[in-house]
Every structure is written in structure tokens, then in C-alpha cells.
Amino acid sequence: MSQPKVQIDVRSPAEGIRILDIRGEITASAEEALSAVSGTAGSDVRAIILNLSEVPSIDSLGAGLLITLLARVRKQRQRLLAYGLNEHCRHAFELTHLDEMVGVYTDEAEALGSF
Amino acid sequence: MVGSQTMQAVGHSVKWADPVDRLTIPPLPKEAINTNTEGRRTTGPVRGFGSLWRRTYAIRLVTSTATPAEVVRVWKERFASFWPSGGRYYGTDKPIEAGDVALLNLSGPAGVTIATGILVIYADDESFCFISAQGHMFGGMITFSAHDENGTPVAQVQALLRASDPLFEITVRLGIATKPEDQFWQGALKNLAAYFGVEGQPVSQQAVLLDSSLQWSKAKNLWYNAAIRNGLHMPVRWLRGQGA
DSSP: OOOOOEEEEEEEEETTEEEEEEEEOBSGGGHHHHHHHHHTOOTTOOEEEEEEEEOOOBOHHHHHHHHHHHHHHHHTTOEEEEEOOOHHHHHHHHHHTGGGTSEEESSHHHHHHTO | OTTEEEEEETTEEEEEEOOOSSOOOOOOOTTOOOSSOTTOOBOOGGGOOSOEEEEEEEEEOTTOOOOHHHHHHHHHHSGGGGOOTTEEEEOOSSOOOTTOEEEEEEEOGGGOEEEEEEEEEEEETTEEEEEEBTTSSEEEEEEEEEEEETTEEEEEEEEEEEESSHHHHHHHHTTTTHHHHHHHHHHHHHHHHHHTTOOSOOEEEEEEEEEOOOOGGGGGGGGGOHHHHHHHHHHHHHHTTOOO
16 A cells, blocks of 8 residues: 655644644545544544645545544534645545535634634 | 646646536436436535445455556546446546546336436546435445555545435445445456456455444435435336336
């Protein structure tokens, strides 16, 4: 299978909020990294924000991973937000309808301002 | 290319289709049934009702020297010909590309033909992906891909599915909907393998329940249920001498 092409770092800019800084393509190879970081979000977390400003592309299996992440986040009664989407990623969100359930913002300040 | 967005990433031609509001079905042969697809919107797992499943089917093309890109190229060119009996795929005459719309005529219960559709939302050199239309039994995304596994090409179908409405969810829970779905994709993969000269190879299958909760806000999808609509339309087709 393909080698991991993505790196994910987690930070917490405010209480109850986790930002995932994702670097690289989101493909099937991102499954392990996405599962690992989302699994660490405990009950004290109320929102997970995806920083996609360094994500050049998402393929269809990668979009599927984000749909899976969305289901997991909603089950824990958390919100899923995203910012920094380029045109390619915006297409992916729109075609898969992720944009209907994930709050999409221009930048980090705007995303944090939505709380 | 018309109707698709082309971007380059890591040497692959990565394409998402241009978003469309409503589906327009390509010209169809006379025998095709298109009673519930023209003008419909796409759905997918985000807009589905039932539990979220990931179903993965794969076959190893053990005696083939084809590259993953060659496997996917053939799959795109001859997609309809690999479908098992019990289903018809009416797409364009060209190889599959992002932005294509296709009509599906599927065998349903009691001899009813279920007419529904898909949009090809994504295609690159080693994969392509469908999303389902309103009325399809699944709010689904299906990715067809190939990859190399220790020198052997592997063809894979991965479906991310929620039953579209409460009625279809019942059929999923009873196994009425999933068993034919499993058999269908196993058959399609065996037909693809046969094209590459691979016979008798088993299809591996994995089903993972990702989210057992129901999206009750999507229960109204029942209005577009293709089985109900085609069942109601069947007497009209009989009277016109067009069969089920």
C-alpha cells in the first residue's frame, strides 16, 4: 500500500478545542494518523478544528476518512470545523457534502471566533 | 476536459468534478428505465440515514503484470462490461472521468427494476469514485482503485455507505440489501480479474461498522425511495408494453 504522505500535529489554543495541523495529501495512508489524533480527544474536548492550509489535495479515500472522522466527532457530541481549504479541497468538501456538516472558515481566527 | 477540475499532485492527475446541483442523464438506449434519476441531487454518506458502514472488496491479480494505473485504465474503459448480471450501467461511451453521470438499472425484489443514478465525483490515474443519487438504496461513495502489494496488482472496491432512508435501513439490518451488494461487487471484481487472465482467485471482503447511530434528520429521504417509486411505476410500464 502507499506510504504515509501526511503529518498531523495537535495543539490546543483554548480550553476544549483541539487544532489538527495537517501537512501533506489526505489519502488512504492518512487513516492511522487521523485515527490516532482523533482518538486522543477526550470528553473535555468540544471541538476539533482541521487546519488544511498545508494540504495540497484530498483524494476520494481521504475524503472518506474525513466523513468517518465527522461521524466519530458527532457521536461524541463535538463539533468539527476546518479552515485553510484551497480550491481543490473546497471541491472535495462540496462534492461529498462534508461542507454541510463541517463548519468551513477562511482562517484560524475566524474558526476560533465562531465559538 | 469539460466539467472537471484538474490539479496536479505527486505526479498523478487528480481530478474532482465540478459540483453540480442536479443530475442530467446522458442519452439512453430505449430499454433503459429512467423514472427516478433525471434532475435528482447527489447524496452520499453525509446525507444518508442509516448506520455508517465501510465495505471493502479486493482481488489479487496474481498472474498479471499490469500496473495499478493499467488496471484502472481498463476499468474506466470497460466498466459496464464488468458488471455481473442483474444490473445495467448506462454511462457515456467514453472511459469514465470525473463529472460523468450514469443511470443504473438494478434488479430489485418481486421483479422490480430499481432505476437510480450516480455521479463520478473523482478520478485519478489509480482510482475513481462514484457518489449516489437521491433514491438510491444507499447514500454512498464507492471508490474503485488498484495498488501494488508486494509486486502483485490488487483491484479494490471500497464503499462508504449509509442506508438512504428508514425502509432501506431495515433491509440492511435484515441482510436483504447487503448480501446482494456483496455478491455484486465480488462478481464485478472477478470479471475484471478474468479480463487480466486471472481465474478462480477469491475476493476478500471486510465490513466495518463505523457509526451505529441513525441520522433522523435524513428520514425524509424516503420520499425519493427508488424501490417504491419504480414499484409504483411498474404497472404503467406494463400497460405500455415496456416490461418491469
